[in-house]
Amino acid sequence: MAKITPRASDYSRWYLDIINHAKLADYAPVKGCMVIRPNGYALWENMQRVLDQMFKDTGHVNAYFPMFIPESFLKKEAEHVEGFAPETAVVTHGGGKQLEEPLIVRPTSETIIWDMYKKWIQSYRDLPMLINQWANVVRWEMRTRLFLRTTEFLWQEGHTAHATAEEAEAETRQMLDVYAHFAEEYMAMPVIKGRKSEAEKFAGADVTYCIEAMMQDRKALQAGTSHNLGQNFAKAFEVRFQDRDGELKHPYSTSWGVSTRLIGALIMAHSDDQGLILPPRLAPTQVVIVPIARDEDERASVLAAAENIQQQLKGVGVRVKLDDDPKQKPGWKFAEYELLGVPLRLELGPRDVAGEQVMVARRDIKGKTALPLDGLAESISALLESVQQGIFERARDFRDSHxxxxxxxxxxxxxxxxxxxxxxxxxxxxxxxxxxxxxxxxxxxxxxxxxxxxxxxxxxxxxxxxxxxxxxxxxx
RNA sequence: CGGGAUGUAGCGCAGUUUGGUAGCGUACCUCGCUUGGGACGAGGGGGUCGCUGGUUCAAAUCCAGUCAUCCCGACCA
Structure with missing residues (x-):
């Protein structure tokens, strides 16, 4: 097995080695594009599931808008077009014929969504409009890096419309809080909440808020943004609603997003020279059981005990995998699951079965300890929480000391x-x-x-x- | 898009200077033996040498172009 380049000797290669060895992503045949492999996509699915529920809990609904945007739409908001025009992909032909108007492949969807909001918003009764979409977007970047910056990436973009500036501001701040909560409680990645300077803010926004995280090379990574767009898009797309007082007004809007970049952040926030380290709350597999046996008799009894443990853990909602593949030796599996970042590894051999215990190794710290089989589901659940806390605190201490x-x-x-x-x-x-x-x-x-x-x-x-x-x- | 580096088996590499028809480690397949930190032995399969063109009797090797990746800049989530 090829070794991971040590983090200290070449951070970039370390990062790419982890992605490669943990089979998170691979380079696509198209420049700057990546294939998100099953291991990486499983992470994204877990992120999506948690975030989606948070969005719904705060009153948002999902919809889907087209990926093709008429070129003229982008030009309607002056700062917006200035910000995005240099990095758009443009479709000029379709069905073998040149298009009358070129189509932009969305770099973000403010324009096409506000074109629709124009149809949907007439009265204050239509507000607030709280829509999110999960989508792919394309930004023609000069220099790309897997997950951190790719030509096409997956994200969610929330687009809301409100009757008052105060409501829009509250929404912008609320969603930033949602992102911060997700980053810290699920990704175990401490973030600092703040506002972008004028130079750094989103093109077309009045105010951009962000969460910033420190990676292990001490560089900063913007992990999520939330924009108060004021009335900029409402005015550009001539969206007005009749308020309670009978007056026609432009609604106030927000947009906010996080992307598959979070996977890159997750890798760089926690992992080490042995491979990935995943926070239990997002890990596709939280616990792996590695049975150890020398002959068929041992194997039968060890596997029976292992399956028992697996059922117990499943019963309390733990995502557990039993690796009973006889072709790989235990030592090989130990190294492999460390590479994949599985938070807890249970080693179960004849000695353990006899002693009614199991050896447990945490991914985040060295060493193994024995746990009694009695009450195992509870102790494993507690350990998973402890790993979650442990890697958060380690990342926070690292950040604070830098x-x-x-x-x-x-x-x-x-x-x-x-x-x-x-x-x-x-x-x-x-x-x-x-x-x-x-x-x-x-x-x-x-x-x-x-x-x-x-x-x-x-x-x-x-x-x-x-x-x-x-x-x-x-x-x- | 500028400067530097690299593309040879799934992965990691040698071979390129000095052209002669491709090799090592690992992974993979078969059999045996093994299983508490990436075992061992024997046998086996796999590469139009990034791609295109050129020079030559002959190109991984020389020449030109092109594509991709990495590092450093300019631009961005």
């Missing part, structure tokens, strides 16, 4: 230059100061955290009075 408060621009340059981590510092709010940091250090303002100190100092770049404390970092 965020540095810098008080001088030189200090910022050193921290960023030596790739020590993120820099927390004061910023004037002036785009010129922000641009200078990006120009000179390659670091960008990842977000203006919601969490702001009581008092602000002076801008780390210009020395002007600061408006915010922000996070600077190199980003994916």
């Amino acid at each position: 965020i540095f408060e810098a008080s001088s621009y030189d200090e910022l340059k050193t921290i960023i230059g030596e790739e020590k981590g993120w820099v927390k510092a004061f910023w004037s709010g002036d785009p010129e100061d922000e641009a200078r940091v990006k120009e000179e250090t390659k670091a960008t303002i990842r977000c203006i955290p919601f969490d702001q100190p009581e008092t602000l100092g002076s801008c780390i770049v210009s020395g002007k009075p600061a408006r915010y404390q922000v996070l600077f970092a190199k980003a994916y």
Whole structure:
């Protein structure tokens, strides 16, 4: 079995080796595109299932809009077209004939959805409109990386319309909270909630909120975004509703999304040189049972005990796999399931059966311990929670110990230059100061955290009075 | 899209300088023996050497073009 490139020696190769060895994805014949393999797709399905329920619990419904968008639609919102035009794929022919109007393959669906909202929204009684769609989108990127940035990717995009600015703002913040909750409680990935600077926000939005996570190479990854679009799209698509007071008004809108990029985030947040490490709440297989036997008699009794355990665990809702493949030896299976990131491995041999116990190995920490078969379902459930907590805390401690408060621009340059981590510092709010940091250090303002100190100092770049404390970092 | 590197069996690589008809490890198949951290022995199958064209009696090897991937930049979720 080929070895995974150590994370410390080449982070990029480590990341790609994990994807390759864990069979999460493969390169497609088309530049920048990937095939999400069953192991990767199972992860996505689990993410989808959890998020979809969260969306429904907050009142949203699913729909599906076409992937082809008339070129003219994109042009209706000035900033939006400016942001997306360079990275769109355009269909010019269909059925062997040139099309009268080229079709854009959606990079995002604001325009086609708002064209429909125009038909569906007439009265305040039609609001709020709370629609989500699960879809693929295409953005013609120059440089791609599996999961993190591919030409085509899968995501969900929520598009809502509201009667008031306050409602739209509340929705935008609510969905950011949903994403943060999902990232932390399910992906076990700590995130910082904040607002994007004008330079970093979504093209067409008034305000963009985001959650930012730190990867193990200390770079930042935007894991989810939620936009308050104001009345921009309503105006561009001439959508109006008659309010209670009889006045015609433009509704306020939001959009929010997370993508298969989250799979990349999950890999980079937790995994090690042995392979993937998956949080139990999202792991397609939470527990694997590896039976050990030397002859047929032993095998019969061990398998019977293993099946018993499997049934017990299934009974309490644990996703458990019994690997009774006689062609592979236990040692091989140990290594294999570590590579696949299965949170808990149970080793069951004749000695264990005799002693009414099972050996359990956690994926997140070294070592094995014996657990009595009596009450196993409860102890395994507790252990899964413990792994979930353990990897979250490890990621949080890692992040917290790699965020540095810098008080001088030189200090910022050193921290960023030596790739020590993120820099927390004061910023004037002036785009010129922000641009200078990006120009000179390659670091960008990842977000203006919601969490702001009581008092602000002076801008780390210009020395002007600061408006915010922000996070600077190199980003994916 | 610029600079650098790499494309040879599923995976990891050698062979390219100096052209002579392709090899190693691993994985795979068969049999035996094995099973508590990626066992061992014997036998076996698998590659139009990224692709296209050119030079040559002869090309993995030389030349041109092209595609893809990785790293570093510019652009982005």
